[in-house]
Amino acid sequence: MTVTIALPSKGRMKEDASAILERAGYRITSVGNDRSYRGRVEGRDDIEIAFLSASEISREIGNGTVDFGVTGEDLVREGLARADERVEFCARLGFGHADVVVAVPEIWLDVETMADLGDVAADFRARHGRRLTIATKYWRLTQQFFSGNHGIQLYRIVESLGATEGAPASGSADIIVDITSTGSTLRANHLKILSDGVILKSEACLVRARKESHDSDPVVAEIVAAVRGAL
Ligand SMILES: Nc1ncnc2c1ncn2[C@@H]1O[C@H](COP(=O)(O)OP(=O)(O)OP(=O)(O)O)[C@@H](O)[C@H]1O
Ligand SMILES: O=P(O)(O)OC[C@H]1O[C@H](OP(=O)(O)OP(=O)(O)O)[C@H](O)[C@@H]1O
Numbered sequence: 001m002t003v004t005i006a007l008p009s010k011g012r013m014k015e016d017a018s019a020i021l022e023r024a025g026y027r028i029t030s031v032g033n034d035r036s037y038r039g040r041v042e043g044r045d046d047i048e049i050a051f052l053s054a055s056e057i058s059r060e061i062g063n064g065t066v067d068f069g070v071t072g073e074d075l076v077r078e079g080l081a082r083a084d085e086r087v088e089f090c091a092r093l094g095f096g097h098a099d100v101v102v103a104v105p106e107i108w109l110d111v112e113t114m115a116d117l118g119d120v121a122a123d124f125r126a127r128h129g130r131r132l133t134i135a136t137k138y139w140r141l142t143q144q145f146f147s148g149n150h151g152i153q154l155y156r157i158v159e160s161l162g163a164t165e166g167a168p169a170s171g172s173a174d175i176i177v178d179i180t181s182t183g184s185t186l187r188a189n190h191l192k193i194l195s196d197g198v199i200l201k202s203e204a205c206l207v208r209a210r211k212e213s214h215d216s217d218p219v220v221a222e223i224v225a226a227v228r229g230a231l
Contacts, residue, residue, distance in 0.1 A: 002048050003219045006060055006069035009037065009051035013204050016095040017070040023230035024223075046219050055079065057207075061087050064209045068223060074100050074179060074202035078138050088208045090224045091231060096204035098179040100141055102197035105168050105175070106190045114150045114196050117175070121154045124174075135160040135173035138199075142177045145199045165189040 007021070007028070008014045018028055027042040028049055039049030050066055057069035058079040070093065077083050104111050111117055124132040132155045136142050139157055146152040158173045165185050167173040177199065180186055186193065206227050214220040 001213065001217060002046055003068070003217065003223065004048045004050055004066040005223070006050045006052050006057040006066040008054050008057065008070065011054055013054055013070065013072070013096045016093070017204065020070070020093055020227065020230055024226040026226070061207050061209045064211055067209055067211070067214070067220065069207050070204055071207060072096050072098065072202050073205050074098065074138070074141070074200055076207055077200060078140050081140070086210055088210055089205045090208050091206040091228050093204040093206060094231060098181045098202050099198050100138055100177065100179050100200040100202060101193045102145070102199065103176050103178070103186050103191040103193050106192045112195050114194055117194060118150060118152045121152050124154065131156045132175070133158050133173040134175055134177055135164050135167035136177035137161065137164065138177050141199050165191060
């Protein structure tokens, strides 16, 4: 069987993802020209490389069209329901760090925790005639965290396709759920993270699609061991 590994074709994780595979002993060459979406590992006909965007990688691992992928934990958990049943996080790779957080306007002085936010959400309609709105592209993670972990049901998600941190100032939402790494975008937009508002501490991971055929495939075990050994 050929084992397929999906690597980011662009974006911030591209170079580090290829570098870690090289350190694991897999030298990657692209097939055809540099912009090709297929690659090979030198000397290995049993491994194929698929170059995809970080979010495509989480989807393809979820539906099992690739065996392994390097992508952010946030994208996998956001993209797949019951992610742990469908994929295995084999290794955390030490780059691509980003926290998915709940952030509110700094001027909400009496809102520091999710419990405080729950109180605000509970009487938001009485005060403002509508539900509390949350701008995010992380729908699943937001719903799990608000409804599942904190029992907050009274809110409405407003889909954000970019510049999420600007939503409270522009009036398109009250608060946000987004990723942060240095925190400078949140600060620039006068937003603060709630003290228990970190939904996920994400980083790039080696992720495996859970498939029965993997149990008896020595190449699958070899790849996991080699990448872990390269960390
Ligand atoms: N400062 C940051 N901003 C955005 N993403 C970051 C940051 N730091 C780390 N990441 C991580 O990088 C991944 C997204 O990478 P990137 O934005 O390069 O993807 P992409 O190629 O734009 O994907 P797509 O186009 O499919 O959305 C996510 O897992 C995210 O958590
Ligand atoms: O905490 P910080 O270091 O300020 O980083 C966080 C910001 O970086 C990312 O945006 P980016 O401008 O990279 O664009 P993208 O969302 O299109 O990747 C992300 O969406 C946040 O807005």
